[in-house]
Amino acid sequence: MSFQSPHKKVTLIMGSPRKNSNTHLLLSEAARALTEQGIATRFFFPDDSHITDCQGCHGCKQESNTRCVIQDDMTALYPLMESSEGMIIAAPVYFGYVPAMTKAWLDRLVPYIGADLRPEFPRPCPVSFIFTQNVPDPALFEPVLRSFMDSVAMTGLVTRDFLIAPDCEMGVKPPVTERPDLMHRAYALGRDLLGDF
Numbered sequence: 001m002s003f004q005s006p007h008k009k010v011t012l013i014m015g016s017p018r019k020n021s022n023t024h025l026l027l028s029e030a031a032r033a034l035t036e037q038g039i040a041t042r043f044f045f046p047d048d049s050h051i052t053d054c055q056g057c058h059g060c061k062q063e064s065n066t067r068c069v070i071q072d073d074m075t076a077l078y079p080l081m082e083s084s085e086g087m088i089i090a091a092p093v094y095f096g097y098v099p100a101m102t103k104a105w106l107d108r109l110v111p112y113i114g115a116d117l118r119p120e121f122p123r124p125c126p127v128s129f130i131f132t133q134n135v136p137d138p139a140l141f142e143p144v145l146r147s148f149m150d151s152v153a154m155t156g157l158v159t160r161d162f163l164i165a166p167d168c169e170m171g172v173k174p175p176v177t178e179r180p181d182l183m184h185r186a187y188a189l190g191r192d193l194l195g196d197f
């Protein structure tokens, strides 16, 4: 898994299991803004990937090894993330948090956190977040979603922006493509990701 482009690169983590869902649509809109700037994007779908749960083995904390010792689809994702100028993480709210496959991805970021909790992601890298939820109140889950974002930032990734899209239920409520406010926010989130970095 690698970028073919000499241009700037952004990795997009699509943390919903549903393709062409509201989460995917908003992430694609952010990707469109990046593409329009000549930035290469690469989607990663945790639900289509084999991500073993972190075993807490601390293999990545051995002096001889700063990498996760588990060989699965994260093995190729680590260098992809490390070679990116930016990242966008998108996920729906499932029972008040991110879905299990997104949490599995988060847990496997532990190689980027030192034993003393020092951030060890190898380069300055901005990250923005897109969340979707059914509940109309965008503030309801914000504290837990901030906790998720803070966990990602423990690695050294720098939180740039986030969008919480409320009132989303594909097939029941209008899709986000019929909600220009959300589409514009997603586009702006992608457009501004790399900003001054």
Ligand SMILES: Cc1cc2nc3c(=O)[nH]c(=O)nc-3n(C[C@H](O)[C@H](O)[C@H](O)COP(=O)(O)O)c2cc1C
Binding pocket: 016, 017, 018, 021, 022, 023, 024, 091, 092, 093, 094, 095, 096, 097, 132, 133, 134, 135, 168, 169, 170
């Ligand atoms: C298992 C499951 C749990 C969910 N839990 C919540 C929840 O706690 N709060 C909420 O507002 N929406 C919840 N939803 C609704 C989704 O967050 C919402 O429909 C979201 O837009 C789905 O993302 P998608 O467009 O990628 O399918 C849940 C949906 C599922 C399938």
